[in-house]
Amino acid sequence: xxxxxIFIILASLPTISPLSTPQPVRTIAVCGGGITGLxxxxxxxxxxxxxxxxxxxTLPPSTSIVGGGIQLNGGASILRSILDENEFTSFKHKMxxxxxxxxxxxxxxxxxxxxxxxxxxxxSFASAKDLVRPDGxxxxxxxxxxxxxxxxxxxxxxxSNVEVVTEGVIGVEEVKEGxxxxxxxxxxxxPPQPFDLVxxxxxxxxxxxxxxxxxxxxxxxxxxxxxxxxxxxMENNETRLExxxxxGGYALKGTYGYGSGGEKCKMAVLVYRxxxxxxxxxxxxxxxxxxxxxxSPSSSSPSSSFSSRLTSFGLPSEPFSNVATPDATxxxxxxxxxxxxxxWVKGHSGSNNTAVVLCGDAAHAxxxxxxxxxxxxxxxxxxxxxxxxxxxxxxxxxxxxxxxSLLERLEGYRSKRWAQTTQITLKSxxxxxxxxxxxxLSDFRDNFFSFAGKVGLAKYIxxxxxxxxxxxxxxxxxxxxxxxxxLEKGKLFLEALTDPAKYMDDE
Ligand SMILES: Cc1cc2nc3c(=O)[nH]c(=O)nc-3n(C[C@H](O)[C@H](O)[C@H](O)COP(=O)(O)OP(=O)(O)OC[C@H]3O[C@@H](n4cnc5c(N)ncnc54)[C@H](O)[C@@H]3O)c2cc1C
Numbered sequence: 026x027x028x029x030x031i032f033i034i035l036a037s038l039p040t041i042s043p044l045s046t047p048q049p050v051r052t053i054a055v056c057g058g059g060i061t062g063l064x065x066x067x068x069x070x071x072x073x074x075x076x077x078x079x080x081x082x083t084l085p086p087s088t089s090i091v092g093g094g095i096q097l098n099g100g101a102s103i104l105r106s107i108l109d110e111n112e113f114t115s116f117k118h119k120m121x122x123x124x125x126x127x128x129x130x131x132x133x134x135x136x137x138x139x140x141x142x143x144x145x146x147x148x149s150f151a152s153a154k155d156l157v158r159p160d161g162x163x164x165x166x167x168x169x170x171x172x173x174x175x176x177x178x179x180x181x182x183x184x185s186n187v188e189v190v191t192e193g194v195i196g197v198e199e200v201k202e203g204x205x206x207x208x209x210x211x212x213x214x215x216p217p218q219p220f221d222l223v224x225x226x227x228x229x230x231x232x233x234x235x236x237x238x239x240x241x242x243x244x245x246x247x248x249x250x251x252x253x254x255x256x257x258x259m260e261n262n263e264t265r266l267e268x269x270x271x272x273g274g275y276a277l278k279g280t281y282g283y284g285s286g287g288e289k290c291k292m293a294v295l296v297y298r299x300x301x302x303x304x305x306x307x308x309x310x311x312x313x314x315x316x317x318x319x320x321s322p323s324s325s326s327p328s329s330s331f332s333s334r335l336t337s338f339g340l341p342s343e344p345f346s347n348v349a350t351p352d353a354t355x356x357x358x359x360x361x362x363x364x365x366x367x368x369w370v371k372g373h374s375g376s377n378n379t380a381v382v383l384c385g386d387a388a389h390a391x392x393x394x395x396x397x398x399x400x401x402x403x404x405x406x407x408x409x410x411x412x413x414x415x416x417x418x419x420x421x422x423x424x425x426x427x428x429x430s431l432l433e434r435l436e437g438y439r440s441k442r443w444a445q446t447t448q449i450t451l452k453s454x455x456x457x458x459x460x461x462x463x464x465x466l467s468d469f470r471d472n473f474f475s476f477a478g479k480v481g482l483a484k485y486i487x488x489x490x491x492x493x494x495x496x497x498x499x500x501x502x503x504x505x506x507x508x509x510x511x512l513e514k515g516k517l518f519l520e521a522l523t524d525p526a527k528y529m530d531d532e
Contacts, residue, residue, distance in 0.1 A: 050221045052221045056081075059228055060095075060399045062385070064403045068411075079181065079190065080194050081191065094168070095170055100401075103406075123165045123279075128268040128270065152492045194211065197209065197381055222380055228385070248296060248298055249299050254353055259286070271338030272339045278291070295335065372431070
């Protein structure tokens with residue numbers, strides 16, 4: 026007599042069990058406290074009341090490890106929305122405004138290829154409206170990586186629901202508890218800790234990525250970047266970024282914000298192809314990828330090798346003489362291409378509020394030729410935090426019909442961000458090889474840049490990287506030039522067919 030009702034109760038248990046009832050995301054591990062990780066912690070803290078732990082053995086950031094100089098545009102407008110107003114104002118004073126980009130070729134006679142006035146360009150594109158501040162200024166800056174990290178870290182430390190743990194993550198493990206799956210973060214010093222959401226922001230050599238997407242390969246491009254950073258000084262106030270194209274290499278010179286007192290560093294960058302072949306990481310003859318921002322060339326005299334390289338590409342050394350000095354800090358790295366066709370998300374449909382997801386360079390490390398890696402990492406962080414916040418809000422409101430599980434929403438975050446970051450990565454690979462091409466390719470490059478400068482395509486490419494949703498037919502670049510507009514329309518049409526999520530609002 027009792028068997029039938031008990032059978033019914035047992036059979037219905039899985040659907041009424043707390044495991045299958047949607048739960049909000051309450052605990053989040055942010056693995057890696059670089060630009061993406063700290064932006065992620067800040068943004069998650071702003072939009073959710075989850076408990077957030079940031080793991081990074083290198084925190085707090087040190088201003089003696091200057092790292093590279095970063096052009097900040099789209100990322101700056103996002104930081105303006107996630108930092109408190111006074112925090113952004115004080116950070117803005119530490120950055121250097123970037124007002125102009127000028128490219129010149131030295132292959133034959135010295136010739137100007139293109140010149141972009143940054144303020145008027147940003148103001149002429151409707152898609153760049155978020156980069157125009159209410160005070161009429163534009164969000165286009167240059168800043169040393171350490172200064173950006175310091176500003177983010179100071180802000181994150183004030184968030185009551187964020188804890189920073191100075192431990193390295195050694196991996197992520199999956200633990201099955203009945204029908205549910207939990208993800209533990211394994212660190213160098215603490216016992217395994219379970220989190221509802223694990224976010225991998227641990228850069229190009231990500232341990233979290235090796236859990237989400239094992240066996241993904243990076244290919245050495247045979248393009249190298251060497252750069253010199255001068256000591257900070259109040260005298261450095263140049264707001265122009267200058268590119269110098271030579272035969273087989275190109276150089277860049279700019280000034281980057283460094284300190285609260287208005288000090289700035291000059292940076293000189295040299296990008297070139299070296300004789301070694303394209304190949305896999307770790308193969309003989311293939312340089313390792315620098316992910317720690319503190320490597321320097323093995324040469325005992327980096328300043329003389331910097332200037333002799335300039336000369337070997339037919340570039341003048343004089344514009345760099347006050348930057349690439351013997352007492353500057355030197356860096357050198359090999360550029361790698363990372364496979365964009367990899368998973369960013371791992372979870373199980375049965376586990377309603379647990380998953381692992383990638384962000385920033387861990388998800389989509391890109392060659393730096395469009396200056397977008399950090400900007401895109403900040404954008405990922407913001408989109409991810411809003412995605413989690415929307416999910417939590419719906420679950421907490423007790424909506425019987427959710428707009429998708431956590432896993433589905435994280436996949437939505439991935440498709441939205443994948444579309445933009447993959448586009449930028451591909452353009453960056455193209456630009457990288459074009460910019461360092463020698464011989465006939467130098468002529469092609471110079472003609473391409475000169476043409477792109479004249480018809481406004483260069484402005485379009487620059488704004489395209491800095492903004493999330495470039496739109497066809499905007500004033501400025503494409504005005505009066507129907508070929509580009511038609512190509513863009515075709516491209517956007519194909520993208521809208523294959524990835525409609527990209528055209529949905531982030532809000
Ligand atoms: C020469 C050069 C110039 C560039 N210029 C620009 C530019 O102008 N504009 C731009 O937007 N981008 C630029 N970039 C790219 C930009 O620097 C990167 O995209 C950006 O730093 C990525 O940030 P991230 O936080 O995702 O990764 P990272 O900066 O690599 O930070 C990863 C963090 O994770 C931590 N970490 C690593 N492993 C572990 C672990 N196991 N456990 C815990 N923590 C860990 C590290 O300590 C680090 O703090 C440039 C890059 C280079 C190389």
